[in-house]
Amino acid sequence: MIGSYLKFAIRSLAKHRIYAGINLIGLAIGMAGAIVIFQLAKYHLSVDRYHNNADRTYRVVVDLHLEDGSVEQERGSAFVLHETLKKEFSFVRDAAYVAHKELTIRVDNDGTSRKFLEKDHLVFTNVDFFQIFDYKWISGSGSAMAVPNQVVVTERYARKYFGSGNAMGKVIRADNRENLVIAGVVADYPEQTDFRQDIFISLPTLKKIVPEYGYEDWGWIDGSRETFVTLRSPEDKPAFEAQMPAFASKYYGRDGKVFHYHLQDLSDVHFNIAYGGKIKYSTITVLATVGMLLILIACFNFINLSTAQAFKRSKEVGVRKVMGVSQAQVFWLFIQETALLTFAASAISLLLAWLFAPMLSQWLSVNVRVDAFSDPQLLAFCAALFVFVVMLAGGYPAFVISRFNPVKAIKGLLKENNRSFFSVRKGLVVTQFSISFVLIAVSTLIILQSQFLKNKDLGMNKDLILHLNLPETETSKLTALRNELSALPEVTDLSFFRSAPSVQVSGGGTIKFENRDWEKFVARSRAADEHFVTTYGLKLVAGRVPAHSDTLNELLINRKLVRALGLKSPEAALNRRLHVGDAGKTGTIVGVLSDFNNGDLYTGIEPTIVFADQSRYRRAGVKLSRVNASTISRIGAVWQKQFSENVFEYSFYDEELAKFYQREELATRLTTTFALLSVCLSCLGLFGLAIFAIEQRTKEIGVRKVLGASVAGITTMLSMDFLKLVLVAIVIASPVAWYFMHRWLQDFAYRIEIHWGIFVWAGFLAVGIAMLTVSFQSIKAALVNPVKSLKRE
Structure with missing residues (x-):
């Protein structure tokens, strides 16, 4: 039928x-x-669900409850947090610190020397990282993460650096500062993961490469440095979070009420946009x-x-x-x-x-x-x-x-x-x-x-600006780089800074204006030289550009900060003293800028301070009158002359802004x-x-x-x-x-x-x-x- x-x-x-x-x-x-x-x-629903401990693995995040009633959500944490949590809480089985860093890796192999700029695939971490997250070991073990100058790489990076030969025991050089010995090789990560790192450098090495970081400072919270923990049981999560207020009071004192720590499920990391999720x-x-x-x-x-x-x-x-x-x-x-x-x-x-x-x-x-x-x-x-x-x-x-x-x-x-x-x-x-x-x-x-x-007026100029990395901030090199680049006919201006306007930044802290008490709001800070204003076309509504300095002396603020301070006009802020909390220094306000977007357009304009701090500079912005292939090659030759051990890489500012959306x-x-x-x-x-x-x-x-x-x-x-x-x-x-x-x-x-x-x-x-x-x-x-x-x- x-x-x-x-x-x-x-x-x-x-x-x-x-x-x-x-x-x-x-x-x-x-x-x-x-x-x-x-x-x-x-x-998307399967991202990082394959780890055996996924149901009891968490990222430690903190919500900053400020006195003005606002809340800032931060996925980063202080360096000392991971060790302290493991010592003080018996139900914390493993605690890993993951520090993302951009380094130039030099590989000498078979008589040839090659350099690679590693940005998104490199982290510093400790032994517990390989206890929390599942990696298949081809050779070596996670114990190498406890010893300085050790590195673990994935199979594809072992092939990238050393071809088909055995990578174990080989040496690579990081930022022309430290030699790193390959002490382990792990299998390549699966497609369904947000942890797309291929180079794992032992955490003790971080202090040697970045000695200026505030390793013992509980207030030094950096979004590029995260803490992950595995609890002995998922049922321990409520007990852990219940003890966090007392924990914050113990280590932050009176400011403990500001720091609200809690655990973010590993399954939520991919989806929570507030803490940097993907979707x-x-x-x-x-x-x-x-x-x-x-x-x-x-x-x-x-x-x-x-x-x-x-x-x-x-x-x-x-x-x-x-x-x-x-x-x-x-x-x-x-x-x-x-x-x-x-x-x-x-x-x-x-x-x-x-x-x-x-x-x-x-x-x-x-x-x-x-x-x-x-x-x-x-x-x-x-x-x-x-x-x-x-x-x-x-x-x-x-x-x-x-x-x-x-x-x-x-x-x-x-x-x-x-x-x-x-x-x-x-x-x-x-x-x-x-x-x-x-x-x-x-x-x-x-x-x-x-x-x-894409077309909104951001309060500054974004066209024909070339961004370069600054591997070093030594005065002689920055001066030579400025002089030689300024001599090129296409270059109209040049600025050194930590991050460009309207590029996401989390730096900032509380401030003290004149003899007043600490303000109840947070002001964003931008470390930049005196050419920052002219390079990006920022508008001065009062005062002048600060004089050249290598450290905080004179500073600029924006109109939003003028209003937040309760001042009647931009001119009322001039020649007044302002203590910048995250810099730990006091400077004189010499100019007021028209408001410009500090981050992306998901958030509004925030109170902002611009001041010199050469030790914080990480990038250079080169303003061009025109651009072609020969312009880039000449700029690259000048840059390479000063930073011969590093890889030249550039990007255009307008393209960086487009990536935010x-x-x-x-x-x-x-x-x-x-x-x-x-x-x-x-x-x-x-x-x-x-x-x-x-x-x-x-x-x-x-x-x-x-x-x-x-x-x-x-x-x-x-x-x-x-x-x-x-x-x-x-x-x-x-x-x-x-x-x-x-x-x-x-x-x-x-x-x-x-x-x-x-x-x-x-x-x-x-x-x-x-x-x-x-x-x-x-x-x-x-x-x-x-x-x-x-x-x-």
Whole structure:
């Protein structure tokens, strides 16, 4: 019997090949989108879950509760924290300190010397790191982390430095200061991790390479240095956090109330944006929702077309029932037809997902792999998706068709009672276009917000500024570098500093103005020389630029700080004394700057101090009048002359700023892609319904033309039925779209307004696409010779 059902299903699909083709394409596209989204969500949800101790591993983070009521969330910690926690709390089994650092690594091998600038793949850490996180040891052990000048590398970095030879015992040189002996090699890390380090230098070496760091200072919290702990049991977490207030009071004294330590689950590190996470949980939820919506739209198409065809097949069903076929058998006959079509769509969807996976991987900076045969989870998802689509898309039409009265079906009387089915189809069309409208409107808003962020006036100049690293801050080298670079005709200005304006910075602390007590707010500090203002085009609203100095003597503040201090005007701040807490020095205010963004545009403008401190300088900003390949090479030659043991690397300031908004670029690409998919699916279903509706009204069209109706009039008549549904969808979806747009914008300190034009644009696009879809078939029908239309049975 199954064989005969299968044969019948194939014949039926071949007979109605246009509708079958539309359903096949729609299901394939919807399922392909769902498969890709599943792989994306699966990747993010599996990040760092493979570690054996993941359920009891935490990052120690601190919330700084300031006196002005604000709270600053900091993922970094003081150097002394990890050792102290392990000593004082019995339930802390392991405590690892991870310090990220940029170093130049020199490798001498086989008579050749090569240098590598290692930025994102190098950390200093201790023995406990390899107890907390799982690494497969190829050779050596984690005990090497307790001894100075030892380093562990991954297999790929062992090959990078020493080829196919044995790396154990080989020596590499860090920043031309310390020789490091390779004491271990570990297997390469898996794809699903945020710990993408390949060089692990023993923690005691950090003090030799960075001796100026405040190793015993509890207040020296640096976002690039983190503490991870493993507790003996996950149940110990509440007890640990309950003791943190007393712990903070013990080591911070009166300031203990400011430092609120708590444990962040390892599973939360990837998702918590406040502490430097990569992506929000809400984004995964939205992705999953969009994937479900794509499937629903595809299924709605199937239901619409299937119910539309139901009455064309009513006589067939009636004959089968008269011949003794039961209602259940009719039901499963049509389910089998749906299953056959869905199986073909599943195969095509896997092929589509596999073809587009490399492009998506490049877009999203995530390795999206689609290989159901080697991925059991994907295979299980595809199987579940197949069953879901078959039952959702085929269940309702099969139920409706199987309930046909055989007598009425054979006599063709069922056509008189089809109003309810029309209302269902209309409801599904409205739902489809409501979803599409919301996605179009939200993607439009995201694009506009992204453009706003890129083009917003940041209060300074970002064009034609080249950034260089400063491996050393020795006065003679900085002076020589300035003199030689300034002599180049393309160079108009040059500044040394720790970080550029509007590049994320966490440096800062409390301040004392004149003889007043410590202020209740935090002021951000920027170490920069006297050329900082002119290089970046910052605007002075009062006073002058500080005189040259190697240390804090004279300083600049911004207008935000003037207001925070309660001063009536920028001029009132001039020649007043200000003690900078994080620098531990007092200087004289000689100038006030117009406000500029201290960090990214997720946060507002903050009180800011700019002062000289040569020991903190890490970068140089070179202002250019023009740029070409020869300019870069000449600058590189001058830089290399001063720092011959280091690797020359440069970046343009505007490109650095653009990287801050990669999240918005990702959101733009995702929403735009899936909005287009949803529109395509909705229009595909509308196209099929238009074909069916016009087929049903062929004689009517012929009569109207005989009576003098124009092609334009008939086209308008046929199109208006569908246009009304799209307009209803826009009305229903507009409040929903506004809600999601409003929620998304709350993450930004600077944001565009939700303008009515966005809804007009989205509505115009939805209506326009729908009209194009329907009008094609309408015009085609209107142009048919009425004689042929009237003869048609």
